[in-house]
Amino acid sequence: MSNQTIAYIIMSGIIALLLALFQYVYKSKKVASRKVLIPLRFISIFATLLLLVNPKFESVSYYEEKPNLVIAIDNSESISYLKQDAKARKLVEELVKNNQLASKFNIEAYAFGNDVSSLDSLSFSDKISNITKFFKSYNELYKSNTAPVVLITDGNQTLGSDYQYNATTNKQPIFPVILGDTVKFSDLRITQVNANRYAYLKNKFPIEIITNYNGNSDINTSLKIYLGNSVVFSKSLTFGPEKTSEIVTANLNANSVGVKTYRVELTPLANEKNTINNQKNFAIEVIDQKTNIALVSELMHPDLGALKKSIESNEQRSVSIISPKDYISQQNDFQLVILYQPNNLFNEVYEKINRLKLNTFTITGTNTDWRFLNSIQSNFVQDITNQSEEYQPILNQNYGIFIVDNITFENYPPLTSEFGAVTFTAPEQTILYKSINGINTDESLLSTFEVDRQKHALLNGEGLWSWRSQTFLDTDGFESFDNFMGKLVQYLSSNKKRRRLNIDYKSFYNQTESIKISAQFFNKNYEFDTNANLQITYTNKASNVSRTLPLLLKNASYSIDLSSIPPGDYQFTIKHTEEPITATGSFKVLAYNVEQQFLNADVTKLQFIANNSSGKTYFIDKADNLISDLFKDERFATIQKSKHSVIPLIDYKYLLGLIALALSLEWFIRKYKGLI
Structure with missing residues (x-):
């Protein structure tokens, strides 16, 4: 005072x-x-x-703060497959209920597999083990606290980046408890099959197969690829202590349209313990044509590369980046023309588009000649101010032309465009609105419209490359942005009549991925109906077993997750319960359990993260010392703190x-x- x-x-x-x-x-x-x-x-x-x-x-005031003890248990199927589930449950119970540890630590227990969650119960049924995801969450939660980790796992990760480089970010001690057998057995394994999702009729498509061998003697085996019961490729392989892997490349014929399921097999050894990892299924969808898209631009801009990569992430589509002059002389059969920042050099381009009645996707920016663009077409008019402004996107949840999901555009960088309003003379539907400093201007940033049976879209801003980059930062991949652009391009390149019930699904799924089917239902005025009662009936073609489930409303679509269904061929029907409107489809679920591909624990990686974090590894059969070591460790002392x-x-x-x-x-x- x-x-x-x-x-x-x-x-x-x-x-x-x-x-x-x-x-x-x-x-x-x-x-x-x-x-x-x-x-x-x-x-x-x-x-x-x-x-x-x-x-x-x-x-x-003074108070005492105990260190945290984080217990992380692998809840994936590999633990039960290696017959370590009972031992893991017992160890977790001993750690959580131990009075000595409770007196020294604040104990927090988590389970990880597909996701990370607080430990409630252990089922060891997750199809995927993502150890990296656990460490990313852990590093965020405990970055400013003392929090050693007891990691109970076999160390075999089936999804995500290498956890060795995420585990020691916070420099906290890690104590791995190793589940599984460390004895090495002779084993043949198909590690990976690389194949495109699509192939074209009457063409050959490449398959790359990575095979591995663990063992101390020379062996001979054969690799075969089956289509149904027919062998379409075969090759003899030789392995030994010096040659433990081989990459096999095959070129297969696409003879008919549709989804083709193949099976790759390695002939097992006489004494091989695990033969599940000797085979792997993959599928190819054979299509009879490719969607050709012209990306016409007079500029060199990062957006061009981002658009090409995004659209061509679906092998059904091909993008050609060409100048206005080259487009005029091109004889290619393009289903869609993307006009990037048009100027007066695009005059003949527009004449050709109007003559051929082609669909267009116009992207404008700081180099767009708006006087030319306003005069060459009559679908929209932009106020010309000769000033630019940066606008961030706001997703229109009521957009009803195609399903927009798994992307929200929140925190996306702004796009640069002409300052002023754009006025549409044709009926349009807005996908993205412009916003400035979080305030919605109710002006269109991205819209679609139809005129004389031609489909068009206008994106009033440049900088798409930054959106694709932001998607990678948010999700560790480009998939959500590429899917959005793919749906937009699919709508623009198709001349199909609009329907009141639209469905979105893949032709085949791997057993380990999410099997999601989405639908949109519109009323008679083609407005999205948020009160529709939609249900799906799916049938396994082999067993003829059917099941009917409701679809749940999420954002601007109805969806259902069928990830629990067994592998097989399925057909389904989605219908409105009160109106005679239905949509049908079919898909395959390919059998593959990645968690059953391992015979041993990955001791090397677990010892690496323990050594680099000043921790210690324990095998599950010798984990009795773990509790006493944690209790005696002087690094984890209770700290007295003062609050002023x-x-x-x-x-x-x-x-x-x-x-x-x-x-x-x-x-x-x-x-x-x-x-x-």
Whole structure:
């Protein structure tokens, strides 16, 4: 408390005393009970003046903070496949319920597999083990705390980047408990099959197969590729201690349209313990044509490369980046023309588009000649201000032409475009609105519209490359942005009539991925109906077993996740329960359990993260010392901390009560003595 504040308090006391004496000594000399009334008047005045001065008091409190102990258990199928599930459950229970550890640590337990969650129960049924995802969450939650990790796993990761480089980011000690057998057995394995998702009719398509061998003797085997029961490729392979892997490349024929399921097999060894990893299924969808897209631009811009990569992520589509002059002379059969920042050099390009009745996707920016663009077409008009502005996107949740899901555009970088409003003369539907500083301007950033059976889209901004980059930063991949661009291009390159019930699904899924089917339903005015009752009936073609389930509304679509269904061929029907409107489709689920591909724990990686984090590894059969080692480790001591706080006097509610009490007593006494 400062000297000035102390002086104010003393002055307040003197003033309060003088006023009390003035009231009951000088002014009213014969007042009875003045010995009581003077202190009461002094208290009420002094306390009121103190509130005006409002001195501040310092408070120091002490508390103890225990370190955290994070227990992370692998909940994937590989643990039960390696017959370690019972031992893992027992160890987790011992750690969580141990009184010694509870007295020293705040114990937090998590399970990881497909996702990371607080430990509730263990099923060891997750199809994927993503150890990296756990460490990313852990590094965010405990980056400023002491939090050693007990990692109970076999170390075999089936999804995500290498966890060795994420585990030690926070430099916290890691204590891996290794589940699984460390004895090496002779084993043949198909590690990976690389194939495109699509192939073209009457063409050959390449397949790359990576094979591996663990063993101490020379062996011979054969690799075969089956289509149904027919062998379409065969090759003899030789492995040994010096040659433990081989990459096999095959070129197969695409003879008919549709989804073709292939099976790759390695002939097992006589004494091989795990033969599940000797085979792997893959599928190819054979299509009879490719969508050709012209990307016409006079500029060199990062957007061009981003668009080409995004659109061509689907092998059904091919993008040619060409100048306006070259496009005029091209004889290619393009289904869609992307016009990037048109200027007066595009005059003949527009003439050719109008002559051939082609669909277009116009992208504008700082180099767009808006006077030319406003005059060459009559579908929209932009106010010309010769000034640019940066606009961020806001997704229109009610857009109803095609399904927009798995992307929200939140926190996406702004696109640069002409300042001013764009006015459409044709009926349009907005996908993205412009926003400035988070305020929706209700102006179109991206819209689609149809005129004379031609489909068009207008993106009023440049900088798409930054959106694709942001998608990678947010999701560790480009898939959500590429899927969005793919749906937009698919709509623009198709001349199919609009339907009231649209469905979105893949022709085949791997057993380990999410099997999601989405649908949109529109009323008779083609407005998205948020109250529709949609249900799906799917049937396994082999067993003829059917099941009917409802679709749930999420954002601007109805969807269902069928990830739990077994492998096989399925056909499905989605229908509205109150109107005679249906849509049908079919898909395959390919059998492949990645968690059953391992015979041993990955001891090397687990020892690496333990050594690099100053931790220690334990095998599950010798984990008895883990509890005592953690308890005795002096690095994890309880820390006494102090909390320093400054509290103003006005925060003390008791002082207000004292003022009210003093005034009340004074009034009561004066009233009783007849002084009022």
